[in-house]
Amino acid sequence: DAGITQSPRHKVTETGTPVTLRCHQTENHRYMYWYRQDPGHGLRLIHYSYGVKDTDKGEVSDGYSVSRSKTEDFLLTLESATSSQTSVYFCAISARINTEAFFGQGTRLTVV
Amino acid sequence: AQSVTQLGSHVSVSEGALVLLRCNYSSSVPPYLFWYVQYPNQGLQLLLKYTSAATLVKGINGFEAEFKKSETSFHLTKPSAHMSDAAEYFCAVSDNQAGTALIFGKGTTLSVSS
Numbered sequence: 001d002a003g004i005t006q007s008p009r010h011k012v013t014e015t016g017t018p019v020t021l022r023c024h025q026t027e028n029h030r031y032m033y034w035y036r037q038d039p040g041h042g043l044r045l046i047h048y049s050y051g052v053k054d055t056d057k058g059e060v061s062d063g064y065s066v067s068r069s070k071t072e073d074f075l076l077t078l079e080s081a082t083s084s085q086t087s088v089y090f091c092a093i094s095a096r097i098n099t100e101a102f103f104g105q106g107t108r109l110t111v112v
Numbered sequence: 113a114q115s116v117t118q119l120g121s122h123v124s125v126s127e128g129a130l131v132l133l134r135c136n137y138s139s140s141v142p143p144y145l146f147w148y149v150q151y152p153n154q155g156l157q158l159l160l161k162y163t164s165a166a167t168l169v170k171g172i173n174g175f176e177a178e179f180k181k182s183e184t185s186f187h188l189t190k191p192s193a194h195m196s197d198a199a200e201y202f203c204a205v206s207d208n209q210a211g212t213a214l215i216f217g218k219g220t221t222l223s224v225s226s
Binding site: 031033041042045048090092100101104105 | 118121146154156202206213214218
């Protein structure tokens, strides 16, 4: 299995609080991604990174920010959590474009 | 932009029956295509991938998929379903631009009955 660790695995937070999810990889892959998974929507891209300090928005980026200060770490921050951000969040990595991505085990976030 | 459509959000088969999960893509350039499987409370696992070599791609657990350019399809099949195949399956396409991510379909849940 690819060395991808997501933390925390589960979190319950209150509306309006900031939340940071962490993705750590040991594969030295260049590309890292954050997706959210919701019933009926599949996986939707939030943000991705194509190198240290190089990030870009995905399909559903509103309300989220990311940072990548090291190759191995990709952080997803919800500045002010809302109930619509209750979801399962997946981090993924890939070595190059047009190749498969490897996924972490996911973080289940509940905003109450 | 590329997109993926998975026909049928839920497919039910009997154990031993043929599994057919449908995926159609839209693309103006030759795509790279993938099938992933997700078991409950787990991440996604790659089943197989098409990267412009052979049009018939074999994957893990007895699954295979055929790339048909004329039909813009990449359907997933397995000759004989097992109970352990029950899971959610996702088709994905690679946007052929530098620095972008896989685009996923909405998924198909496969149920297998005995």
